[in-house]
Amino acid sequence: MTLHxxxxxxxxxxQAKALAFYTDALGFRLKHDFPIGGARWLTVxxxxxxxxxxxxxxxxxxxxxxVYQKALFSMGIPAAAFAVDDINAEHAKLTANGVRFRSxxxxxxxxxxxxxxxxxxxxxxxxxxxxxxxxxx
Numbered sequence: 606m607t608l609h610x611x612x613x614x615x616x617x618x619x620q621a622k623a624l625a626f627y628t629d630a631l632g633f634r635l636k637h638d639f640p641i642g643g644a645r646w647l648t649v650x651x652x653x654x655x656x657x658x659x660x661x662x663x664x665x666x667x668x669x670x671x672v673y674q675k676a677l678f679s680m681g682i683p684a685a686a687f688a689v690d691d692i693n694a695e696h697a698k699l700t701a702n703g704v705r706f707r708s709x710x711x712x713x714x715x716x717x718x719x720x721x722x723x724x725x726x727x728x729x730x731x732x733x734x735x736x737x738x739x740x741x742x
Contacts, residue, residue: 612648614661615684616674617726620647623662626725630702631687633660660685662726674727681707683721684728688735692718695732710734 617623624647627633633649636659640646644666648659665671677684689695692710699722700706707729710720718734 610658612659612661613685614663615724615726615728615730616665616670617662617724617728618665618671618674619726620645620662620664623647623724623726624649627660627662630699630704632702665727678727678729681721681729683731686731686733689732690735690737692720692732692734696720699732 615623624635624638627649628635632652634652634655636648636650636655638645638647644664647662649662650659651657665674674684696706696710704722705725707721707723710718710732712718716733717736719731721729721731724730
């Protein structure tokens with residue numbers, strides 16, 4: 606087996622609020638939810654790829670995590686990036702679901718089209734238009 610990403614995380618200031626946002630507004634599906642320590646092991650997955658990479662909605666358990674999250678947010682640096690097939694369609698759908706974008710989708714001088722939004726739990730999240738895979742002829 607080759608090395609692959611099975612789990613990644615974002616720090617959140619409120620797990621229940623994060624779960625509602627990532628499932629209701631973004632359309633992810635709950636994968637795991639069980640108590641661990643004083644918090645929850647709470648993961649979501651893409652509805653399109655339920656066996657794909659899990660996103661852990663990780664509670665901030667200590668002050669350095671809060672400092673790190675706040676620094677990223679204040680500098681405009683996304684904590685995570687999610688690929689979409691059509692950025693304009695996804696932007697319209699997420700906006701209709703109440704997601705607050707920092708800007709309209711745009712294409713930088715190099716790279717894919719991107720847009721940045723707030724998750725309401727202390728993070729900036731970026732979406733980017735993934736190149737379409739070519740189908741064999």
